Amino acid sequence: MNDDLPTQLIDTFGRVHTNLRISVTDRCNIRCFYCMPEHNVQFKPRSEILTFEEIVRFTKITAGLGVNKIRLTGGEPLVRQNLDQLVRAIRGIDRIDDIALTTNGILLADQAEALKSAGLDRLNISLDTLDPDTFFKISRRSGLDAVLAGIEAAQQCQFKKIRLNAIAITQLTESSILPLATFARERRLELRFIEFMPLDADDAWSQDQVLTGQKIRSMIESEFGPLVPKTDVDPSQPSTDYSYTDLDLCVGFINPVSQPFCGSCNRLRLTAEGQIRNCLFSTVEWDARKMMRSGGSDADIARLLVECISRKKKGHGIDSVEFDRPQRAMYQIGG
Numbered sequence: 001m002n003d004d005l006p007t008q009l010i011d012t013f014g015r016v017h018t019n020l021r022i023s024v025t026d027r028c029n030i031r032c033f034y035c036m037p038e039h040n041v042q043f044k045p046r047s048e049i050l051t052f053e054e055i056v057r058f059t060k061i062t063a064g065l066g067v068n069k070i071r072l073t074g075g076e077p078l079v080r081q082n083l084d085q086l087v088r089a090i091r092g093i094d095r096i097d098d099i100a101l102t103t104n105g106i107l108l109a110d111q112a113e114a115l116k117s118a119g120l121d122r123l124n125i126s127l128d129t130l131d132p133d134t135f136f137k138i139s140r141r142s143g144l145d146a147v148l149a150g151i152e153a154a155q156q157c158q159f160k161k162i163r164l165n166a167i168a169i170t171q172l173t174e175s176s177i178l179p180l181a182t183f184a185r186e187r188r189l190e191l192r193f194i195e196f197m198p199l200d201a202d203d204a205w206s207q208d209q210v211l212t213g214q215k216i217r218s219m220i221e222s223e224f225g226p227l228v229p230k231t232d233v234d235p236s237q238p239s240t241d242y243s244y245t246d247l248d249l250c251v252g253f254i255n256p257v258s259q260p261f262c263g264s265c266n267r268l269r270l271t272a273e274g275q276i277r278n279c280l281f282s283t284v285e286w287d288a289r290k291m292m293r294s295g296g297s298d299a300d301i302a303r304l305l306v307e308c309i310s311r312k313k314k315g316h317g318i319d320s321v322e323f324d325r326p327q328r329a330m331y332q333i334g335g
């Protein structure tokens, strides 16, 4: 590309951005209260959602700026038709060496094989509880059996990694922590607990609903003994990982509220309708779709990316009085 363009996306704090999270849809087949409103969800019209060709073009441009890891998200990405075709196209992009997907697992049993053969490397499957009533309280839909069938099918496919993600919420999921840890141990699945973040659509989040990683860790240690900190980890990963004393299996804690990890952040995001976000909590966006659909060149879009990253703040600021919640809820960002 052009001489005025860098080969890496480095912000003013020296953070190198190599990880692009792409939301392929804002739609979902359940309604988790920490992510979506229960009723009257305003989904974007199809014409505003990026086509696979536009997503591939954008991904190629970011690969030229040093991005090498892609995570596909939503809404729920598996509700987007023919997603395996997008995975195959991204697999063909030079310098992209890892493709992952985050799913609620409900449609996974039918799609796992096609995604694997298209070149998907890793899967994160959301599983906050094994209790059907708690599942319904959280997602306002039933579907736990389908998620468990999805996990089963995915384990047959030999992905590089399958990880369970559990949002932890005071009282609501506390009784689910140990059953989830046991479930993951029995199936040799990595498990991560994620603190509840102020990105719920109904703006009902409060600090006292945050079940901290520290609290969850002590619950697990009381049952399975002391956890051993893992040392061979990616320094920019959001999780603090451990393994069990009796089992070399990873259990991790993503603590954006109690222990922010913004100092080593390497992530940028593309929304389903083509807005670039330099942070999950960004209140400003850069319109790549408009540029792509109005004849902008690849270099123009690359410059937009460079500007976006140059304006990235030091951190999310959730704990500061100036904290300004994004206008978007989680399903409109993609986590």
Ligand code: SF4
Residues within 6 Å of the ligand: 261, 262, 265, 266, 267, 278, 279, 280, 281, 314, 315, 316
């Ligand atoms: S909150 Fe923003 S800066 Fe912090 S880790 Fe997440 S995306 Fe990065």
